[in-house]
Amino acid sequence: MSGVTSPAGAFSTRADRFRQRGLAVGLVTAVGLTAGCSVVGGGSDDGSDDSRSVVLVTHDSFSYDEEVVAAFERESGIDLDIRQSGDAGELTNSLVLSRDNPIGDVAFGVDSTFAGRALAEGVFEDYRSPRAERGADDYRVADSDALTAIDVGDVCLNIDREWFAESDVPAPTGLDDLLDPAYRDLLVVQDPATSSPGLAFLLATIAHAGEDGWRDYWTGLRDNGVRVTGGWTEAYTQDFSGSSGNGPRPIVVSYASSPAAEIGADGTPRTEALLDTCYQQVEYAGVLAGTDRPEDARAVVDFLLSEPFQAQLAEYMYVYPVRADVELPEAWREAAPLPEESVTLPADEVEGNRDEWVSEWRDLVLG
Template structure:
């Protein structure tokens, strides 16, 4: 089977950056193989994600059927694409961040795609001059806490290692999750060669480490732990759709 083209719609991310997609830009396939298959991260297709609103509008506008398949978190999306490298099943990837970009390029699974709307994207976000990826959103990683449960608010990464937060923190796996990998790089940026020592100190306070953000945040809002690694935009969601300021982001001086 001939290699089908991959277009990576990428979340802009740095050591402390991440985000959720808002739209997709893609090209119709040949008539003999109608329809588009998209691999996406879980929250993209969740009830609060954009897929349910964006995809039907695209289908109506372009007259083409789109199938969106939830694969997991960013790392899982990339791993599946690599496994299917010799027999690709999807046309578009949504949700891989730039911490995973080098691996994607090394595996040679992407085709060049330069959108006619590329000029609408701020120049500082265009980090791939070869246009294997198209930025569509960005944001910041942050710990989010439940203000109705937590008595003392941590003010630094070091504070998170205090005994009072025993079993009160939920993280995501850096091997499979975009925010999980982002947090790992965050600790490397802050602690340098001592980052593993920090993780050893933090370990007793971790209730669990999930495969992806979706399950982690679900456990958090379900009351299983009062602190979760998420995004600065997470509290805004609760304000907008639930009219609640219960969940708040922690902003540390070092990230």
């Protein structure tokens, strides 16, 4: 079918957003962050473990300001042993499979699309941080205390402002606009089976069109020439005209934060996130059930909600802090404000239908 390509590559995670900056800021500062490797602290030189070492299991996109983590270690007496475990889906799967013999003490990176599974499988024990009332409580899952929201990274349509300014086509404002023949062959999206933003966008269309209408919506997108790629990197850096790759398509599925990476010399972003098309994607942390260091694990959750850690999230992970009292960088406030009314679906509904929805989508769109 015209405009549709088959998926390629591995599951695309939020690590992709580091590439959109053309920098390795987070990855460079996180040197040594490899699976099973303690990057700070983690025992004495003779191999004994006489310290208060806490294993934080997270995804491959985790990045941070080393000075902030070092300050936490000094003040708490805890050595933070950070171990990465793939993307959000792989992380969740690892936690579920190891729940009877947990692979760590605390985990960070289970997101909205997999939160229902983690809760259903009893991966985390209940813990409500005293800092949760400063914003994290706004993103609670099913009124549970087992998961604590740490950051928000909404997935939205992004447009190339210059392309639309120079064309005879008005910029779209919402999802329904994309069905208009005026936008034929202008949109590139990611396969929800292989891409985190692709899955979030599928969920956005289901929330928008409903269970009875989302298939017709995607049939319309297919017939209007939507292009499908395996992951964010290909879609944003090769197909999207608003990135440095100067691709042919001026509409792409990306993040609400993406325009902050596309600010020109005049201070104006080349791109714009359409805030009426966003799906709310939240990342959570929690104390793993069965840990023998529950108090120290809770202290790590508290740390992830601390002002110093929350304040560096935008720079190091390109996500929005959940704390209401932490300001975004000035460039973000102008170019990439946090959407006020993103759509979302209940965690249990996503968990109960995710695989079937993705399978149906692939049959419908890719054939």
